Amino acid sequence: MRDDLPWQLVLVFAPLSLLSIGGGQSVIADLNKQAVDVHGWMSQADFVSLFAISRASPGPGSLLSTLVGWQIDGWVGAVVASMAYFVPSSLIAFAVSRVWTRYRGRAWQGALEEGLAPLATGLILAGAFTVLVSSSGTLSLWLIVAVCTATFILRPKLNPLPVLLAAGLAQVAVGALS
């Protein structure tokens, strides 16, 4: 059973990689079901804390796949799950980027790029909005969002890191006072 654990990880993560259309969030529910209900690799509480840690870490939220692998089978699990999850979709992205670059400068591509710019902008705003309404949404958090939005619009070249840290500390202070 333990010997074929890495292989089982590949069988779970590789299909999810190809199904994660529209971003990693779309397969979290399925990963949850597979890891907890189907394979019994961990409890639901374990999965929830792995999810929280993937949000707390820097980098993409899809690092959840690495953490799930690590929880199941240590370093081997982390490496196998990460590769199975990141490599298949990355190969597709690379192939598409390559084709896109090959036809660079063609009139149709300029027209597509101009057309897609407002569409991508809508996606950026919709994504941020979705995260905002699904967060716990206390008054202080909305205030932080508003202040930071204004700050970054006015100062586009400002290093975000100190602002993020200040926002985190402000929320800690609010938590301590209430």
Next chain:
Amino acid sequence: MTKTESKPLVRLLEILVLFARIGVTSFGGGLSAWIYREVVDRRRWLTEDEFLAGLTLAQILPGPNVINISIYIGQRLRGPVGSAIAALALLLPPMIVAVLLLALFQSYGDLAWLQNLLQGIAAAAIGLTFSVGFRAARHASKTNRWALAILALIFIPIGLLRWPLVPVVLCVAPLAVLAARKGKTG
């Protein structure tokens, strides 16, 4: 492969350092916004339209959007090697941080103040993303008079009504391209 001759070739080391830095410092999510600021605003490696087209492709294709956009940028700047370096530099350092955090969490349990810290950081990161969206919208509405209408056609179904992303994008994309041709200003 055609290159823009006026721009010097971006060095692989620069790609490595930038994406590794974004990977380990981008707390709170919204990495596309971080990458946009560095690659378009600060370094001007790609134009706004080039980046946003890549971002649309990244969102439609399977896989994490940020990894896909990194692969696209790396490919655009330095071909296959650029792609591999951008994606690995973005992924590997935070992967190690995440595993270390998990080990820490499992030895010390959860702490209320840490929860608050992370919520505050995530809220600020949402602000960062909104600011990038706002600036991109301002830019698009200057070059195309239909830009805000297209933006609304994406934002309302996906952001407000929670419709699935891919079918909405596939329906709006032809309209968007048409609108860009008809609505060009100046």
